Each structure stands twice: as structure tokens, then as C-alpha cells.
Amino acid sequence: MGLYKAGKIAISTAGAATGTGTAWTTAGTGIRTGQTILVNTNPAQQFTIQTINSATSLTLSPVPAAAIPAGTTYAILTTDALSVDGLGSQVAEAITYFKASLGGRAASGANSDITSLGGLSTPLSLEQGGTGSKTAADARVALQLGNAATATIGENSGNVMGSGSFGLGLQGSHAAFNLDTSPAMVSLLAPKGMVPFRNEANISGRINGTSPGIWIRTGGVFAYISVPHFDAGNVYISGGLIADGTPTSARMLYDNKNTTKASNGVLSAASPVARVVQSKSACLRPDIAEDSFEWCGDGVANSEARGIEIKRTAVGVYSLTGSMGFAEDSWHLKAPADPAGNGDLAIVEGEQAEDGTLTIKLFKKRYKLNEESGDIDLIPGIPMDVPANSWIDVRMEMPASKVEHKTDVAIETTT
Missing domain, CATH: 2.40.30 (Elongation Factor Tu (Ef-tu); domain 3)
Structure with missing residues (x-):
């Protein structure tokens, strides 16, 4: 054939x-x-x-x-x-x-005998399970992979950082070092990045024990910020430059827990604090009971002033019970202020009884000619109730059992 x-x-x-x-x-x-x-x-x-x-x-x-x-x-x-x-x-x-x-060719459909594609010259597309490319670089482009796909894990320039690089994401314990050891602080062997530090000198009575901090080193000079820590309900941080092993003192962080916003919006260091109004129904300020403030009669109190009661007893006269009296450090009484920033709306006076009961009185502003000096003096006029668009700020001392120090302090509001 x-x-x-x-x-x-x-x-x-x-x-x-x-x-x-x-x-x-x-x-x-x-x-x-x-x-x-x-x-x-x-x-x-x-x-x-x-x-x-x-x-x-x-x-x-x-x-x-x-x-x-x-x-x-x-x-x-x-x-x-x-x-x-x-x-x-x-x-x-x-x-x-x-x-x-x-005999050596696979039939159509599912095959289990294909061991190689030696004769294939056209790359498989993404839809076919390939990359549509003939080189590794083109395949990375097709798969939308960036430079990190070829970077080595490590802390050198151009590398991809792994868990624990520069102290970030570090698991388990990490050896702390002392802020008091000046030679170690400025040596090239000192830690870098986010690492624990310890201050045995207990600077300002605030930094003690072992706590984490963020470190940036340039030669022998360090810049650092410590993670906030708490003491008696207040938050403290430290930060600054260290060139000789001596850190700067701790700083108190003022926030929405240890400050109060006056009726004109000005922040003042305060706690415990109350706001006195004519009555809950007469008050027109939507922010009177913001944050931790709660109603306690004819006014509101923050979380550290829980247990007080405010009561209007007459025109311009208010009684506050449950505290130990006015705060002895810094301010303790503020008159209602114009929310538009035009000053005080009245004159406020306070009296304290032996049992700690506070009597707060509000008067209209009156101007009188001083015949001796020729000046115009501001004096209390007739009693008046708290204006509906404002309040009286009162700062008190509270019994120890009623003070609730918080540790979940929000730090977004500072002064």
C-alpha cells in the first residue's frame, strides 16, 4: 500500500x-x-x-x-x-x-495525563489561569503587583518592614532601657523606633515603671514621646530631645475629662464641676448636658460631681448640696457669659456653709459713680435668674468615695 x-x-x-x-x-x-x-x-x-x-x-x-x-x-x-x-x-x-x-495528544475536556505544555508558545490569559505574560516583570504588571512584590523583608532602605521592625507590631516582651543611664542613651546601640523605656528617677513623679515610647534617633541625639499614662484621673505624656540622657518632665494632657467649657465656650481646668440654670425646662442651651454631664435638679454635674443636687430657692438664688464646698485651688465660680463672646451677663456671688452646702446668688449688673475716684464701679443690682442661653459654672471639692476617676480618657480635645 x-x-x-x-x-x-x-x-x-x-x-x-x-x-x-x-x-x-x-x-x-x-x-x-x-x-x-x-x-x-x-x-x-x-x-x-x-x-x-x-x-x-x-x-x-x-x-x-x-x-x-x-x-x-x-x-x-x-x-x-x-x-x-x-x-x-x-x-x-x-x-x-x-x-x-x-497518541501523545490530550483529548478535549478534563485531562489527568497532561504533564507539560512544551509546545505552548502563547501565554495563558488571566481567565485561563495564567498571567498573559512571558516574563516575571510583565506577569507582576498583569497581576497588579507593586514594588513590594520584589522587596526583601527587613529594615534596610527599599525593604518591606516585617512585624517587629523598629518596634512596631512587636509580640511578647522587649528589653527596656533606662532613661537615667546617660552613656547608654547616646550610644549607637540604644534602641530605635517604638520601644519600652524605664525611668528609675521617677521624673516629676509621673514616668515610672516600664512603659512604651516612640523614639527617633539622629546620631547621638534622640527625640521621644512617651505613651500617655494616668495618675489620679489625669493623663500625662513626656516628650522632647535627649542629648545627655536626661528626659524632659512629664506634661499633663488637658482633655474633655479634666476641663470644662464655660458658657461662652472658653475651656478651663476643672473637675468636679457643675452648671447651674434656672430650670431644665427654661434652659435653651443644647450643649448643657454634653459629654459626662447629667441633670441633677436645676443644673447638671459631670461624672466626678455625681451625688450633688441643685435647687432654685428664689429669684437668682440657688442651693447646691452634696459637695464638700467650693474648690480651694484655682477658680470655683464663674458668672453666666454671653455665648457670643460679649462678656458676663450678670454678677455671681457664692456662700459656703459649714456642712458644705453652697448658696449661689445672681444679680443684674449695675454701674455706680464713685464720688471719691470719679470711676464708674460695677456693683450687684437686683436679683435675676440665670439667662436661658447661659449657665453658672461651679467647681467643688467632692468626698473621696464619690470621686470616679476615669482611665478611658479621650485626648482629642486639648488646650
Whole structure:
């Protein structure tokens, strides 16, 4: 039997066959019209040669449903045997040949026998499970990976920081160092980043024990900020430059827990503190009971003044019970102020009884000519109630059992 299978073939949907490396017109090949040509597709396809146009061109029938790409193997049955048995033998031999050729190829659908794609020259797309790229750099671009994808984990320039770099995200214990050891503080071996520190000298009575801090080092000079810590309900921080091992003193942080906002919006250090009004129904200030303030009669008290009671007893006269009396340090009484910032709206006076009961009186402002000096003096006029758009601030001393120091201090409001 004769089989001609030199070169490769491509067939268009018009039945035009184009050969590569073929010699279809060469004498001795035995190729002629009417012969059968089998094409190595999956499944194999059979055509009849209608015309031989050149050594690389044939016209076939029937036409294929889809174009057969270049590089496809084929076989032409060139035997002269016309018997049915002979034709059957030829077809069987051709099928055996194509089975051998297809033996190393995976069928369509799910396959478990593919071990490599050595002949694949087109990268798989992202949709196909690939990257659509032939290089690692192009693959990172396709996957939208940035420079961190190629950076080494560490603390050097250009590296990606790992957990614990510069003390950030550090798990477990970390050796603390003393602020009192000057040589260690300025040495190049001193810690950098966020690290625990300890101050055995107990500077200002605020920094003690071991607490975390943020450190920035340039040569032998350090800048640092300590994490806030608490003492008697107040928050303290430390910070500054250290060049000789001596840190700066701790600073108190003023916030919405240890300051009060006066009726004109000015902040003052205060606690415990109360706000006195004519009555809850008469007060028009929506911020009268802000933050920790709660109503306690004809006024409100913050969390550290819980237990007091405020009562209006007459026009411009208010009684405050439950405290130990006015605060002895700094201010203790503020007149109602104009929320627009135009000064006090009245004159306030306070009296304290032996049991700590406070009597607060409010008067209209009155101006009188001082005949001796010629000045205009401001003096109390007739009693008046607290204006609806303001309040009286009172700062007191509270019994120790009623003081509730808070440690969950918000630090967003400072002065």
C-alpha cells in the first residue's frame, strides 16, 4: 500500500489545500485526482482530490466545516488497488497511523495525563489561569503587583518592614532601657523606633515603671514621646530631645475629662464641676448636658460631681448640696457669659456653709459713680435668674468615695 505524507497541510473552508514541504506534482509520488486524503484532525477528516494545481496546491471535496490550520499532518492514499478489500486495508493502515500520531495528544475536556505544555508558545490569559505574560516583570504588571512584590523583608532602605521592625507590631516582651543611664542613651546601640523605656528617677513623679515610647534617633541625639499614662484621673505624656540622657518632665494632657467649657465656650481646668440654670425646662442651651454631664435638679454635674443636687430657692438664688464646698485651688465660680463672646451677663456671688452646702446668688449688673475716684464701679443690682442661653459654672471639692476617676480618657480635645 502507498501513503504520501510528506510536509504539512492547511485547508480553507473553500476546499483549497495548501502544502508546506510537499511535492504533489513530482513524478513517482503516485498522486492523482480522485484519490483519498486523510487529515490528522480530532476526529480525523476524509477528503477527495478534485484537482492538483501545483506541488503545494490541491482542490478538495467536500469542503470542511471549519478551516484546518497550517502545520496539520495528513496522508494521501496513492495505491492503485481498487478492490474493496484493498481500500479497507488502506483505510485501516491510515487510521493506525493517525492513532499513533494522536497518541501523545490530550483529548478535549478534563485531562489527568497532561504533564507539560512544551509546545505552548502563547501565554495563558488571566481567565485561563495564567498571567498573559512571558516574563516575571510583565506577569507582576498583569497581576497588579507593586514594588513590594520584589522587596526583601527587613529594615534596610527599599525593604518591606516585617512585624517587629523598629518596634512596631512587636509580640511578647522587649528589653527596656533606662532613661537615667546617660552613656547608654547616646550610644549607637540604644534602641530605635517604638520601644519600652524605664525611668528609675521617677521624673516629676509621673514616668515610672516600664512603659512604651516612640523614639527617633539622629546620631547621638534622640527625640521621644512617651505613651500617655494616668495618675489620679489625669493623663500625662513626656516628650522632647535627649542629648545627655536626661528626659524632659512629664506634661499633663488637658482633655474633655479634666476641663470644662464655660458658657461662652472658653475651656478651663476643672473637675468636679457643675452648671447651674434656672430650670431644665427654661434652659435653651443644647450643649448643657454634653459629654459626662447629667441633670441633677436645676443644673447638671459631670461624672466626678455625681451625688450633688441643685435647687432654685428664689429669684437668682440657688442651693447646691452634696459637695464638700467650693474648690480651694484655682477658680470655683464663674458668672453666666454671653455665648457670643460679649462678656458676663450678670454678677455671681457664692456662700459656703459649714456642712458644705453652697448658696449661689445672681444679680443684674449695675454701674455706680464713685464720688471719691470719679470711676464708674460695677456693683450687684437686683436679683435675676440665670439667662436661658447661659449657665453658672461651679467647681467643688467632692468626698473621696464619690470621686470616679476615669482611665478611658479621650485626648482629642486639648488646650
